Amino acid sequence: MVHFVGAGPGAPDLITLRGAELLKKADCIIYAGSLVNPALLEMAKADCEIHNSATMTLEQVLDVIYRMEAAGKETVRLHTGDASLFGAIREQMDALDEKGIAYDDTPGVSSFCGAAAALHAEYTLPGVSQSLIITRMAGRTPVPEKEKLSSMAKHQASMVLFLSSGLLEEVQEELLLGGYQKDTPAAIVYKATWPDEKVIRCTVGTLAQRGAEEGIRKTALLLIGDFLDSCYERSRLYDPTFTTEFREASAAKQQ
Numbered sequence: 001m002v003h004f005v006g007a008g009p010g011a012p013d014l015i016t017l018r019g020a021e022l023l024k025k026a027d028c029i030i031y032a033g034s035l036v037n038p039a040l041l042e043m044a045k046a047d048c049e050i051h052n053s054a055t056m057t058l059e060q061v062l063d064v065i066y067r068m069e070a071a072g073k074e075t076v077r078l079h080t081g082d083a084s085l086f087g088a089i090r091e092q093m094d095a096l097d098e099k100g101i102a103y104d105d106t107p108g109v110s111s112f113c114g115a116a117a118a119l120h121a122e123y124t125l126p127g128v129s130q131s132l133i134i135t136r137m138a139g140r141t142p143v144p145e146k147e148k149l150s151s152m153a154k155h156q157a158s159m160v161l162f163l164s165s166g167l168l169e170e171v172q173e174e175l176l177l178g179g180y181q182k183d184t185p186a187a188i189v190y191k192a193t194w195p196d197e198k199v200i201r202c203t204v205g206t207l208a209q210r211g212a213e214e215g216i217r218k219t220a221l222l223l224i225g226d227f228l229d230s231c232y233e234r235s236r237l238y239d240p241t242f243t244t245e246f247r248e249a250s251a252a253k254q255q
Contacts, residue, residue, distance in 0.1 A: 002065055002075045002096060004089055006082040006108015007031070010194035012039040014114070019106045027073035030061055035080035035219075037194065058088075062095050069101055081110040085134065086162055112160045114192035115221045118199050119228065121187075123158040127233035128226050131157040137164035137171045153178025158225040165190075165220035168208040175224060180204045185228035190220040201228070 003022045008014035015023075023029065023043040031041065033054025041050060049068075053061055061077075068075045083089045083105070096103050112134060116123060123132045133152050136143065141163075143149075152159065153175050164171050165188065176182065182205030190198040202210040204224060211220075236242040243249045 002069070002077060002101060002103035004077045004079065004083055004092075004103060004105040006106060006110075007036045007040055007078050007080055008109040009081055009111040009114030009192050010037050010197075011114075012037050014109050014193055015040060016106060016108060019108060022076050022106060023078070025074060026076040028064065028068045028075040029078055030056075030064060030075065031078040032080050036078055040078070058091060058095075061092065065096070065101070066099070069099075079108070081112075082108040085110055085112075086136070111192050111221055112162075115160070115187075115189035115223060118189050118192050118197060119187055119201075119223065121223070121228055123160075123225075123227055125227050125232035126235055128229075128231070129156075129158040131155065133157050133159045134162065135159070136162045137167045137174065139163070139167055149174035150178035153180050153224075156180070156225075158227045159223070161222040161224070164222055165211065166217050168211040168216070168222075171222060172204060172207045175204050175207075180224065184224065185226060187223045187228055188214070188216055188220050189223065190214075190216055192221065 005019040005022055006016070007019070020043060023040060024045070026044060026048055028049040028051070029041065029044055030051045030053050033052050044050060051064055065075050077092065079087045079089065084107070093103065124130050133155060135147060135149065135152050137149055149171065156179060161171060182203060184204040186202050186204050186207050188200040188202065188207070188211055198214065200210050200214050200216070207222070237244065240250050
């Protein structure tokens with residue numbers, strides 16, 4: 001049996017309870033290199049076989065899995081954050097399907113959640129944005145033409161960019177081209193929830209400058225949008241003048 005497990009954003013106590021139990025029982029752990037906190041590997045059994053997939057190809061990862069399956073062993077494929085985002089798990093699952101190998105998937109806390117927590121931010125503020133765009137800047141790995149960053153920026157929604165902190169000048173240019181203003185709030189969150197987490201608040205117009213000043217090149221998320229500002233409408237869910245399924249409106253609207 002193969003278990004795909006989301007390791008969470010970095011802090012070892014942010015892995016799910018299910019994920020932690022699977023790690024403790026695993027006969028083999030294949031983990032995603034520097035993106036997974038090595039403290040999580042301390043949960044492994046003394047005789048657990050451990051592989052760093054940063055030095056491996058897909059074929060090498062699969063060879064380890066196939067060997068473990070032939071021996072009746074359990075493998076945990078440990079991915080950073082939640083593997084459904086930029087985790088390259090589909091190709092692994094398809095290969096296992098072809099071999100008739102059973103697997104399951106344990107979700108994890110994504111780093112975009114950890115970044116919002118670090119900023120004390122909410123992506124979906126009433127009157128500001130009710131949508132979150134999760135994307136990346138085109139680099140060595142391209143993006144579909146219809147998903148160019150400048151096109152995505154036209155929505156003016158809350159935005160999180162993965163895998164883009166090494167392309168800050170290009171990101172800034174595309175965001176401005178798409179319609180974000182230079183003074184639109186932005187933030188760079190380096191290694192969210194890790195001990196060496198760093199939060200850099202800036203604007204779209206100063207994104208590249210602040211990143212360069214702080215030496216940010218990788219392992220950081222870029223957060224863009226007015227949700228990082230302080231102006232928003234009160235949620236109607238808890239407004240005393242608003243009736244919900246669970247309570248009646250109980251007070252006149254305060255001015």
